[in-house]
Amino acid sequence: MEISIGGIIGLYGGMTCGILGWWLGRSKAKKNRGLDELHDYIWQKAKSYSWYVTLAVIYIFFTLIVFGIELNAAMVLGSILLVHLGSWGIIGGVLTINMFSPIPFQLSRVKLGIGIIAASILIFTSISIMTNNWLFLVFSILPNLIGLFTALIYTK
Numbered sequence: 060m061e062i063s064i065g066g067i068i069g070l071y072g073g074m075t076c077g078i079l080g081w082w083l084g085r086s087k088a089k090k091n092r093g094l095d096e097l098h099d100y101i102w103q104k105a106k107s108y109s110w111y112v113t114l115a116v117i118y119i120f121f122t123l124i125v126f127g128i129e130l131n132a133a134m135v136l137g138s139i140l141l142v143h144l145g146s147w148g149i150i151g152g153v154l155t156i157n158m159f160s161p162i163p164f165q166l167s168r169v170k171l172g173i174g175i176i177a178a179s180i181l182i183f184t185s186i187s188i189m190t191n192n193w194l195f196l197v198f199s200i201l202p203n204l205i206g207l208f209t210a211l212i213y214t215k
Contacts, residue, residue, distance in 0.1 A: 105151035112146040172210025176203050
């Protein structure tokens with residue numbers, strides 16, 4: 060087994076950039092008095108919902124294993140981490156926008172958008188696993204953007 064220098068740089072460089080961005084964001088929010096009870100409530104709620112999404116992804120991976128599909132541990136853990144942090148950020152952003160918006164989101168549009176995102180991720184991830192070609196995940200970007208814009212569009 061050989062050492063991948065690019066992988067090590069990406070792994071620890073991404074972690075360093077993430078921690079640095081988190082720290083700078085928190086210090087800027089602290090200066091603007093943005094770290095209050097409402098901020099804590101929104102992000103705790105987002106973390107709670109994110110665990111539901113993560114649980115669904117874990118069950119999807121267990122189902123794939125039951126059907127006999129070989130899964131790499133690093134790929135599974137990376138996917139779970141990506142889904143958990145991504146859903147936490149997206150749900151937190153939607154809750155923040157909805158809290159401070161003069162017109163709240165229509166729940167049916169938000170459900171439709173989340174459904175589009177979940178279906179496209181599920182379909183393209185399954186195709187990628189079955190064909191062993193991870194470029195199919197790139198095709199999920201457009202439906203995910205459509206789902207995100209569907210959830211965030213204001214209608215009167």
